[in-house]
Amino acid sequence: MIKKKEKTFVPNNMEIKWENLEPLFKELQNRPIDSFSDLEQWLRDRSELEATLEEDFAWRYIKMTCDTSNEELVKSFQYFATEIEPKIAPLQNELNKKLVESAFVNDLNHDKYFIYLRGVKKALALFREENIPLQTEIQIEQQKYQGITGAMSVTIDEQEYTLEQASNFLKDLDRSKREKAWKSITLRRLQDKEELDVLFNKLKSLRHQVALNADFKNFRDYMFEALGRFDYSVQDVYNFHHAVQQEIVPLLAEQAEDRKKALNLDVLKPWDTEVDTSGKPALKPFSNGEELINKSILCFDKLNPYLGERLSIMKENNLFDVESRKGKAPGGYNYPLAETGAPFIFMNSAGSFRDLTTMVHEGGHAVHTFLTADLELNDFKHCPSEVAELASMSMELISMDYWDEFFSDPAELKRAKQYQLKDVLKTLPWVAVVDKFQHWIYENPEHSSEERTIAWKRIFTEFGANFVDWSDHEDALANLWQKQLHIFEVPFYYIEYGIAQLGAIAVWKNYKENPEKGLQNYIEALKLGYTKSIKEIYKTAGIEFDFSAAYIRELAQFVITELKKLN
Template structure:
């Protein structure tokens, strides 16, 4: 019954609950004992992979074209009529495994998440999750429709990015103001969605027996190896160490540009006045050169990327109606990842693709594990997989490796990347502390005006060196366009912790690239079979929250920037 599920994938994209139900009922009816637990787990995994891929493919269809009403309706049907029933039955399967008292080989760590899911499950929350998903689609549609008219053409916000690399400062300012005014037009619409998100999340947490959504989501995200207090220790370390480093970088750029103050439309321009890096002019060239880079990093990884190219598992170019951002998702029964991006020919597009490809390589590695539950590695390490690949691939972005740049331009790209790592930590701290405040002060944070005040307060604490005088109101656009705050609540600390982990992998690579790459790949292959600190250790790093560790690696980044600038 379960042996040929992969062959049923195409049909399963149109299945209704009655088509999925027999598989779960078969699993629930079977006896689970020491002799049967392994084949039972394999069959459960086969079903979970099919369900996971169906869900993922239908969700992808809503992001590659946010105007596709048929795709939206198919996904809404999945979430409204099938997802709640699958969740309810999955709870019973989890319960069946736990009550058996058995822990199959390699399942000790995944059992923590399974037990947490049992503890959190409330049937009355299932329709609320559906409503939350529908709100997410509505938010995507608002953001996906945000365009401006520039030089007689309609352009997406992403397509405007090249303007901020131009030397003409007045033109950059004009473009920035055009965008910010357009974003502000949707403020009330997004505020209305915010009220609905907050109401739902309060009800979800209350139903599950939690005083705050923060306490609920901490368990829901499987954060077993660190606490909210450690997260705030990390943001304090960022304020102590990373904020002054970012301010030093911004002041240096201001001086090179000969400006009295660095304004928000000045942050992407080359501080030495050089022409912007425009590494590719077609998506085909983008993919081809990326493949060459990965072949240099590791031939097996290069072959995996080639597979994604040939099997149309890459959607990289920006276009009107496409959802925002970039992501890598999994098609587990096909044992394939899928990368979504909004590339427009900029240097940052390279880093985005390297990043999402790190996720993809992690996916390929995890698909070899026997059980679906072992593939659910913690996001705090999943982001190490992606961020470390940005750095591990950086020596190979030159033309002589089949990449994008001559040696000089490659150095520029790497310098910009390293600067952005430093400046990311303070912004991450803003988002993280904002979300801690939101979900610890629910009633106050339900008012968008209170959120505005808190966002400005945090911005003032962490975001140093860029002058928004006269345009403070536009800072408020930023939290409304931060996808995670709306669609993936309390997801962002993962990026900050993982960035520190990735920099540790990179520091090892500076000493021995081959060894660092092997440690990285060894950690990817573990999936969720060990704890989060152990994953960092196998990768050659340490899960850290303290200012001393952060300072060690910020010092290394600043030292490397100096070396690249004088090379």
């Protein structure tokens, strides 16, 4: 069983309420720092307090997402968001000032503390007192998305399903069943279209005001700074959009033509994109959540015993909630527990192949959490998403050779690998669409819902619109963006998936060429946490931090070559 480390500054088992927290923040604020050793101890104590708060918030969030219908859990989350975070924010800013103004700050080892201090200085530059209540309101409003979508369900053949469960019907060989399921899911989403539009309009306005308060022209420019994008620019991202359109979309158009022929269809409809073109039933890698966890442990253990042991530890400590049910928030995540040094994996499995890839994806995040658990400061573990998603997306690929734990039939294993490699390429245009759409949203903050719909359809069409015929389903096409929770909850956290997908292909390429060295480089890169720049971490992994058209073409061709080997 996992045990938290003994604390030296924060009282063990302290109840997290403001009356208990304020004296600790004040002590840090008022403590004299008369030597370099005093500064290092001050940093360790501050880190311990931040880890305590992060883990408390983590559990409030986890419990709320596991049951969005439980008002007490929602109130517990909101208490932290409204009564603790707003009071902490100005004090954290004062502690940042105390750090950078310390007479001993320049004595901190440059290699060890450079990334951390760079982040502190950026936080100081962005802090505005008037943004605290706005950010609190945003936090509360964002959570409403989960409540709305978590309550969604459909009835098919007199049985109720969550949308995740109902999506399994989209893999049915009977086209009429696929169509029926797709229309049921779509109609259910459209029922809440207006409510989600109103919610997003409010979020958009609040975010724009945060940006204006911090002296930025728009929220996009503010978020590039807030997310610490030191290693690439807005123009680099635009170049990524263009490169994906140029290099990947034509490959997917060819695959769509092949799909149409294999299914003997004149046109592909939205309900024709998930069914297996082999004419075989959908892959069934596991039958329930328990089996998914157990098989994942065996898969990771074959890859490397240390990795399998991490998932076993999580299972022993009840750090999984994997099965879909009504009232549960949508999506999946790995939430690091800052004090415990382990994570919690949340997902909505419904027995599909995609659930397997979600599990190994979140398992990659989980391994990352364990590998960084002993880094000295809590902030050293706060990896940028371009690195965090490299951990998870690489695991999707390097674990494939051990998916025989899920598929004992070699033919089924081959199908699973084909599906995964095709999905790797499909990821890139969707990332580009979601990211480009968000650029448009926040560069045009006064837009109406109707103008947003037009922009979405235009951008989605530029990247192939899933290569299907949307005639008679314009409302569904216009509403697709609402299913992407990142747009509501974590704005601009999406391009990282595209960058990391390229990195993951490169990690997998290295692994294919030399499994031992490729895996070791991957692990060594993850161990760094955020003590080095993104480019240095990618270099440690043995790959390039590059998303140029030439690099995308090179990696895409490698994937296509590997796909052909599976035919």
